[in-house]
Amino acid sequence: MKLAGxxxxxxxxxxxxAALNDPATLRQSIQGCESLTRIGTNEFQMMMLAAxxxxxxxxxxxxTMSEVQAPTSYVLTFTGNGGAAxxxxxxxxxxxxxxxxxxxxxxxxxxxxxxxxxxxxxRLVQGVAEKLSEQFFTSFVAQVEANSPPDGAPQSGPHxxxxxxxxxxxxxxxxxxxxxxxxxxxxxxxxxx
Amino acid sequence: xxxxxxxxxxxxxxxxxxxxxxxxxxxxxxxEGKFVDDLHREGxxxxxxVRSAVPHGRLISVDTAHAIGMPGVxxxxxxxxxxxxxxxxxxxxxxxxxxxxxxxxFEQPVLARDKVRYVGDPVAIVIADSAAQAEDAAxxxxxxxxxxxxxxxxxxxxxxxxxxxxxxxSNLPITYTASRGDADAKAPxxxxxxxxxxxxxxxxxxxxxxxxxxxxxxxxxxxxxxAKVPFSTRRTLAxxxxxxxxxxxxxxxxxxxxxxxRGEFYPEDxxxxxxxxxxxxxxxxxxxxxxxxxxxxxSREMDIEIELACxxxxxxxxxxxxxxxxxxxYLRTSGAIPPRTLAxxxxxxxxxxxxxxxxxxxxxxxxxxxTYRGPGRFEGxxxxxxxxxxxxxxxxxxxxxxxxxxxxxxxxxxxxxATIRPVEQxxxxxxxxxxxxxxxxxxxxxxAAKAHLQGERxxxxxxxxxxxxxxxxxxxxPRENVRLELGAxxxxxxxxxxxxxxxxxxxxCAQIASDALALPMEKIRVFHGSTTLMKAGFxxxxxxxxxxxxxxxxxxxxxxxxxxxxxxxxxxxxxxDAVVIGDHLVASFNGKTIAPEELVGAAPITAEGTFExxxxxxxxxxxxxxxxxxxxxxxxxxxxxxxVEDVGRVINPLTMHGxxxxxxxxxxxxxxxxxxxxxxxGQFLSGSLADYLLPSATDFPNIRAIVTGDHxxxxxxLGAKGGGDGGVVPVGGAVANAVSAALSSFxxxxxxxxxxxxxxxxxxxxSRTEARPA
Numbered sequence: 001m002k003l004a005g006x007x008x009x010x011x012x013x014x015x016x017x018a019a020l021n022d023p024a025t026l027r028q029s030i031q032g033c034e035s036l037t038r039i040g041t042n043e044f045q046m047m048m049l050a051a052x053x054x055x056x057x058x059x060x061x062x063x064t065m066s067e068v069q070a071p072t073s074y075v076l077t078f079t080g081n082g083g084a085a086x087x088x089x090x091x092x093x094x095x096x097x098x099x100x101x102x103x104x105x106x107x108x109x110x111x112x113x114x115x116x117x118x119x120x121x122x123r124l125v126q127g128v129a130e131k132l133s134e135q136f137f138t139s140f141v142a143q144v145e146a147n148s149p150p151d152g153a154p155q156s157g158p159h160x161x162x163x164x165x166x167x168x169x170x171x172x173x174x175x176x177x178x179x180x181x182x183x184x185x186x187x188x189x190x191x192x193x
Numbered sequence: 194x195x196x197x198x199x200x201x202x203x204x205x206x207x208x209x210x211x212x213x214x215x216x217x218x219x220x221x222x223x224x225e226g227k228f229v230d231d232l233h234r235e236g237x238x239x240x241x242x243v244r245s246a247v248p249h250g251r252l253i254s255v256d257t258a259h260a261i262g263m264p265g266v267x268x269x270x271x272x273x274x275x276x277x278x279x280x281x282x283x284x285x286x287x288x289x290x291x292x293x294x295x296x297x298x299f300e301q302p303v304l305a306r307d308k309v310r311y312v313g314d315p316v317a318i319v320i321a322d323s324a325a326q327a328e329d330a331a332x333x334x335x336x337x338x339x340x341x342x343x344x345x346x347x348x349x350x351x352x353x354x355x356x357x358x359x360x361x362x363s364n365l366p367i368t369y370t371a372s373r374g375d376a377d378a379k380a381p382x383x384x385x386x387x388x389x390x391x392x393x394x395x396x397x398x399x400x401x402x403x404x405x406x407x408x409x410x411x412x413x414x415x416x417x418x419x420a421k422v423p424f425s426t427r428r429t430l431a432x433x434x435x436x437x438x439x440x441x442x443x444x445x446x447x448x449x450x451x452x453x454x455r456g457e458f459y460p461e462d463x464x465x466x467x468x469x470x471x472x473x474x475x476x477x478x479x480x481x482x483x484x485x486x487x488x489x490x491x492s493r494e495m496d497i498e499i500e501l502a503c504x505x506x507x508x509x510x511x512x513x514x515x516x517x518x519x520x521x522x523y524l525r526t527s528g529a530i531p532p533r534t535l536a537x538x539x540x541x542x543x544x545x546x547x548x549x550x551x552x553x554x555x556x557x558x559x560x561x562x563x564t565y566r567g568p569g570r571f572e573g574x575x576x577x578x579x580x581x582x583x584x585x586x587x588x589x590x591x592x593x594x595x596x597x598x599x600x601x602x603x604x605x606x607x608x609x610x611a612t613i614r615p616v617e618q619x620x621x622x623x624x625x626x627x628x629x630x631x632x633x634x635x636x637x638x639x640x641a642a643k644a645h646l647q648g649e650r651x652x653x654x655x656x657x658x659x660x661x662x663x664x665x666x667x668x669x670x671p672r673e674n675v676r677l678e679l680g681a682x683x684x685x686x687x688x689x690x691x692x693x694x695x696x697x698x699x700x701x702c703a704q705i706a707s708d709a710l711a712l713p714m715e716k717i718r719v720f721h722g723s724t725t726l727m728k729a730g731f732x733x734x735x736x737x738x739x740x741x742x743x744x745x746x747x748x749x750x751x752x753x754x755x756x757x758x759x760x761x762x763x764x765x766x767x768x769x770d771a772v773v774i775g776d777h778l779v780a781s782f783n784g785k786t787i788a789p790e791e792l793v794g795a796a797p798i799t800a801e802g803t804f805e806x807x808x809x810x811x812x813x814x815x816x817x818x819x820x821x822x823x824x825x826x827x828x829x830x831x832x833x834x835x836x837v838e839d840v841g842r843v844i845n846p847l848t849m850h851g852x853x854x855x856x857x858x859x860x861x862x863x864x865x866x867x868x869x870x871x872x873x874x875g876q877f878l879s880g881s882l883a884d885y886l887l888p889s890a891t892d893f894p895n896i897r898a899i900v901t902g903d904h905x906x907x908x909x910x911l912g913a914k915g916g917g918d919g920g921v922v923p924v925g926g927a928v929a930n931a932v933s934a935a936l937s938s939f940x941x942x943x944x945x946x947x948x949x950x951x952x953x954x955x956x957x958x959x960s961r962t963e964a965r966p967a
């Protein structure tokens with residue numbers, strides 16, 4: 001199962017990158033996301049409530065990142081376990097690139113879902129994933145726009161400069177965790193292909 | 194309908210051949226049926242099965258600690274518990290049909306222990322006060338599995354990179370070979386093609402269910418919910434549970450559909466009785482639809498490379514093929530039948546002098562496979578009849594004429610077909626006029642009048658006609674037993690070792706007994722299925738109840754009459770052989786008569802009968818289909834479908850017609866709709882009836898069946914042939930030929946089922962990008 005797609009965000013790359021660094025923004029953008037926690041050097045944990053048709057469950061997702069090329073690309077592997085509802089796993093390659101008037105975010109993901117979610121939900125997965133994905137981008141773009149002026153002057157610029165390398169490193173990790181959550185969404189979508 | 198009337202045994206109101214309404218129906222339609230889930234017992238507990246969600250992996254641990262503390266939970270049993278209770282032994286489920294020592298290593302254990310091999314593989318069973326509590330607790334059992342590379346299809350199985358059974362060293366347990374004549378025979382015309390049929394199965398209305406009770410004081414186990422083969426199931430259960438066979442009673446309830454799938458021995462058939470014995474309480478288990486689709490036997494998934502060699506005049510010289518059957522993760526009770534029957538039956542009703550067919554089993558990480566109505570024959574008929582249409586077209590011969598030239602002729606009967614190995618079996622067609630069935634089919638269908646529609650575009654849709662000829666094997670032995678008891682009330686009770694899985698067997702048995710005893714049907718009561726009724730019985734499979742069970746009724750009737758003669762002799766003042774038993778079992782001699790009631794003392798007059806046979810029957814026929822295909826949507830409308838089948842002798846035209854129509858409908862489901870889909874990792878994606886599409890009455894309203902009894906089988910005294918599977922057998926072939934004919938102007942043809950709108954649409958699209966031979 002494979003999926004590829006892209007989105008245009010009308011802010012420059014640094015702004016999008018910075019917004020992706022803000023866990024609060026991301027948590028509000030991912031419907032059902034309850035928490036994002038770092039559990040290891042390259043590992044994060046996310047709790048997310050999701051419903052696919054008759055299957056409703058709290059998914060405990062583990063995200064592992066690699067091949068980071070800040071601020072343009074990375075590879076994220078993820079496994080999500082919904083207990084008796086089933087599980088999902090996969091890999092996502094995400095890229096940001098500047099484009100006239102903003103930034104284009106591209107993603108390529110391959111994923112598997114298993115268990116009850118696959119058995120009774122496979123025909124519903126696409127609809128659910130499209131809805132979650134649409135909600136993520138709508139909400140994310142709205143928050144980016146609200147938090148930064150339209151001329152693209154990055155508010156966080158000075159702060160970013162003032163933070164220690166450790167802080168930046170930590171924030172960066174949260175970026176990947178958040179995009180991992182997006183990947184999980186994408187994964188539902190991909191499951192129907 | 195053209196049922197033959199009974200001849201010499203008949204009395205005034207000959208019952209055999211009459212369209213008698215089913216006795217069973219009144220009770221069932223009033224809601225008075227008693228299915229497993231209608232049973233309730235004092236102190237009854239409920240079971241839920243914990244199943245693997247991983248297709249292939251090492252079972253690291255099964256943590257029951259949390260589940261066991263949940264409300265209402267009485268016990269959770271894992272593989273370790275079973276092994277401990279049974280003294281270190283983990284029972285596996287043996288093959289019921291055609292067992293071989295080579296196949297034993299692939300039997301399914303009653304619970305997964307070291308490895309899980311498919312999504313749905315049972316790993317534990319939870320027992321609780323209510324079904325809901327059991328299900329909740331089952332979800333709380335933590336199963337830790339270390340995933341292994343999945344084997345999702347037979348191609349992966351053949352690569353042997355990941356092995357389901359490491360000790361065997363291969364995912365291919367066995368290859369069956371069917372052969373006749375010279376495998377290398379040459380001919381001027383040869384065509385080779387690949388075809389496949391998708392995984393699908395029977396979906397009975399009533400899902401599987403069991404109620405097990407353990408009587409510790411008597412050491413007796415009673416299991417309600419047995420179906421299909423209760424005596425065989427008892428034998429297996431006794432062995433698994435270390436009990437003598439006569440300490441187990443299998444009770445048959447009403448059964449909401451069998452079709453080969455229901456009533457075989459599954460892991461639950463051990464687990465539920467085991468739990469009842471451990472807890473000393475009645476335990477009930479009913480599967481839900483998701484479990485039913487996931488855990489009951491699957492079937493039909495096969496692919497083939499097949500070659501047909503012909504003379505220029507269309508006379509078939511040789512049929513060669515290599516095929517693979519996707520068996521799923523284990524070899525189940527009836528699993529050997531589909532590959533074996535595909536091999537031996539692939540040549541169908543045709544006289545092909547040279548045959549060589551290899552069919553290999555391949556193991557994959559999917560649900561295990563068993564028999565489903567017309568096993569191996571539905572698939573084989575699709576493969577063969579498609580290829581024959583292609584050959585007829587290449588040679589410029591009309592498809593009806595092509596078949597006419599090749600069908601086995603009356604003068605060739607009994608006709609020996611290919612011999613199967615390694616468990617060698619020689620096989621003969623018992624008799625019949627195959628050509629006559631074809632002629633009747635094309636006549637009643639109006640083939641000649643419709644021929645001008647072939648490939649025509651009318652109002653945007655392309656019309657096509659298709660044809661398929663077939664045989665249907667039936668009447669599996671080794672024997673059947675019947676006991677008749679004449680009571681003081683003048684009623685006869687008929688006990689049979691056959692089983693009722695919803696096919697109307699009670700009515701048909703009463704009809705046969707009625708004629709054999711010259712007694713009205715109303716005076717005959719039929720009892721069947723449960724192990725409490727008979728010492729031995731062989732159940733309901735391979736269309737055997739009428740042929741084998743019915744013939745045993747004739748034998749028992751003869752013996753009952755002899756017993757009546759003996760009882761009447763003294764009272765009539767003559768020897769037993771001078772007594773004549775007339776209608777209504779009235780004994781007479783020299784003008785004096787005695788009613789049967791007067792002969793019965795304190796105990797009923799009892800007679801046993803048996804029929805033993807290793808000769809199968811072959812019902813046969815032809816089917817024709819007329820379709821209209823919309824190239825824009827890929828939708829196929831079935832405008833007409835007609836099957837003509839000769840079943841040797843029609844006992845009840847009404848139930849026979851029902852069998853035929855029901856079989857056709859299931860065949861159409863397989864041809865167009867039904868598909869048990871797995872993803873490329875072995876995850877199951879068809880766990881509800883919204884995902885697994887079954888045909889409904891409105892999908893295919895135009896279906897017709899004519900079932901005749903023109904050519905009785907010489908293999909049994911009734912002259913009957915098994916008639917339960919025939920309807921389904923030719924459907925895929927006939928309909929796929931019709932769809933391919935409709936699409937002939939696009940230069941494409943059907944090579945695989947199901948013919949979903951997406952599939953047909955893609956075929957049409959493919960013709961626009963590449964030229965392919967039809």
